[in-house]
Amino acid sequence: MSEFFERNFQVIEQRWPAVAQRLLLENAGELQADLVEGLGSTLSINGIQLTSRHDRLAEADLQAGSLPPDATAVHVYGTGLGDLQNRLLEQAEVEHLYVHILNGSVFALVLQLLDQSSWLADPRVEMLYAGDLAELQLPFFALPAELVLADDFNAKIRDRLISETHLAFNNREFDPRAPEIIERLQSTFGLVQRDRDVAELFGTLNGREVFVIATGPSLEQHFERLRGLNSQAERPLLICVDTAYRPLIIQGIRPDIVVSIDQRISARHLPPEDTGAIALVYLPMADPSVIEAWQGRRYAGYSASPVYHQMRQQLPRGELYVGGSVIHPAVDLAVRMGAEQVTLFGADFAFPHDKTHAGWGDGDLGPQLDASRHWVLDGHGQRVKTQLNFRSYLCELERFVAGHPQVRFYNSSRDGAMIVGTAFHPEFVR
Incomplete structure (x- = not known):
């Protein structure tokens, strides 16, 4: 000493x-x-x-x-x-x-x-x-x-x-005065005007359980179980994020609601065929061609972003929480609809098993595995590869969970990031 x-x-x-x-x-x-x-x-x-x-x-x-x-x-x-x-x-x-x-x-x-x-x-x-x-x-x-x-x-x-x-740096892309943002909102104005208000969905669940499905690699562990829900008369409501939609459809799993907020989501991610029985919840920055092609009911909403300030004054609609990722409004929608229990699938915020996403190739949705230089702790207490923005999304989800103590949140896998405030679902966690 x-x-x-x-x-x-x-x-x-x-x-x-x-x-x-x-x-x-x-x-x-x-x-x-x-x-x-x-x-x-x-x-x-x-x-x-x-x-x-x-x-x-x-x-x-x-x-x-x-x-x-x-x-x-x-x-x-x-x-x-x-x-x-x-x-x-x-x-x-x-x-x-x-x-x-x-x-x-x-x-x-x-x-x-x-x-x-x-x-x-x-x-x-x-x-x-x-x-x-x-x-x-x-x-x-x-x-x-x-x-x-x-x-x-x-x-x-x-x-x-x-x-x-990094907050100010990350928000630089969302300047309400940016020409591309003004142009996008002008192109979706008519759609928002015609489509339903997302607030119509709030409070409609009557205690029904909700599965919120993201696109993390651990989702692949549950395809068979989720497919088995098709034959159940009373099953949980399935809400999926936009990038999870195609992998689910390929596996024969039909969600009830798809949530989309990103202007870069295209028909490649959300093919419109046979979507008549599936609702789409979107924010006005979404691609108007994708919205218009959707055959099922469409519900428009906003986030708290100043990007939507002017449109919100002209077309009042319900608000969903967005913390950088589509997982946030998907979970918020479940809570606002009245879910008392929410189970997360594929909410990994990491690259377990050396994969970036379920149902997509390396780099198809942006990040490549070789580019990951950061880590989070998984549900086993081990370090698992990730990227910086995923860690930010995880922080915001944990804050959301902490702010809703009346809801039971479950995680369906230990392989992704440990999500503080959630418990591991006894039926799905190996």
Whole structure:
């Protein structure tokens, strides 16, 4: 045990004994740690620099300089080398500084190598593991290196941090003033005007169970069971997302409702033949040729996006929740229709079994398996490949589930991402 560690640990043990005990269990010896030098120096963990190697303090000053002037309580995710914490504590307006550990082993290693006692002993500081809380706290700073190095326990908060950080960038495609958006909404205006209001479906279930079907690879495990529902007089209502429709039809499974929101969905995904008994729920950004060709009942709705603000004023329609993916309005529709129990199929948010989607080839729906550089924990507690936007969609679904405690949510597979707030369905989970 180094002199630094003893001094640092003594402060932690006195102030946060539970954190101290957890830090003793961390295995810092498994980390590949190297000193990296430039104009200055820093620590590299598993090939990731914790800070700048040229000027750590200037980097911390740059970060601290973006603190909102009225922020008295600040959250820092990641511990780094302590530079940002020290800089924030130099600002008189900061009354509370919450430090959320994203990788316990990294922090334990830093405690051995550098004196951190100054910021640790400051009475304004509180410390906890990021994963101890279900949601991220605002305003926050997130140390970029530790968003990469975050360990399994803290991965859910890491995903929320990255999703929040990317929010403005992701929303750039949905500018209501963009010519292509204006053109699309003009082309679907007449359809929305003629078609039914999605709100007509709200409250119509009378407690009937709903299966919401997405296109994750685990869906393929359930084709046979879902096909068997065709012969049942009383069966759950089947709501599927647009990309799941064709794989289901090929397997002889006919959903009751298809939900579509994406302007890139074409007749290839939603072939209109023999759809007379299947309802289509859509948002006006959908392709007008796909909507018009649909033979069954059609229901239009909106999301809360400002894209629909003007059309909503002219043509009032029901609203569905959208958090980036079509899975969100599909689940919200089930809840608004009155489902007391919702079971998710193919809601993987990941690439289990080295596949991207059920019923589609690698890259057919966009992402290719070889391009996946990220991970989530699956229902077995193991890391499984994914991509960044899938992790954001997962975060938003978990938030939706947490906001509807009156509904029982089940997941039909352990192979995809663990979805907080859901239980594994005893009939479908192997």
